[in-house]
Amino acid sequence: xxxxxxxxxxxxxxxxxxxxxxxxxxxxxxxxxxxxxxxxxxxxxxxxxxxxxxxxxxxxxxxxxxxxxxxxxxxxxxxxxxxxxxxxxxxxxxxxxxxxxxxxxxxxxxxxxxxxxxxxxxxxxxx
Numbered sequence: 246x247x248x249x250x251x252x253x254x255x256x257x258x259x260x261x262x263x264x265x266x267x268x269x270x271x272x273x274x275x276x277x278x279x280x281x282x283x284x285x286x287x288x289x290x291x292x293x294x295x296x297x298x299x300x301x302x303x304x305x306x307x308x309x310x311x312x313x314x315x316x317x318x319x320x321x322x323x324x325x326x327x328x329x330x331x332x333x334x335x336x337x338x339x340x341x342x343x344x345x346x347x348x349x350x351x352x353x354x355x356x357x358x359x360x361x362x363x364x365x366x367x368x369x370x371x372x
Contacts, residue, residue: 275333275350282326289318321357328353 293311300310332346340346 269337271347272333272336275329275336278350279326279329279333282322282329286318286322286326289314289322293318325350325353 293315296311296314297307300307328346328350332343332350335343335346
């Protein structure tokens with residue numbers, strides 16, 4: 246006599262089923278990255294204000310002290326914090342295109358180094 250499969254269903258273990266959220270570890274990494282870039286943004290703003298205040302104390306006026314720090318903080322650290330926050334959200338939610346956010350985030354991190362390398366190589370080739 247054949248056993249009825251509905252009386253004693255064989256449940257498959259959860260570890261063998263493909264998970265929709267395989268990237269929780271990467272999500273935590275991106276949360277940490279977003280927090281570090283946000284801290285870098287606030288540090289650069291503080292350092293720019295401190296440099297401007299120091300220039301006013303030393304010279305009586307300020308022209309561009311701390312401007313580069315403020316530009317770096319605003320144009321690099323703040324967008325990086327948003328990109329990493331979006332990547333962590335995509336990783337935690339298990340979106341199918343989460344790897345796009347992963348690649349964009351790491352491309353953003355590597356972009357200053359690649360630009361500096363391209364500048365050095367360009368000068369070496371031109372010389």
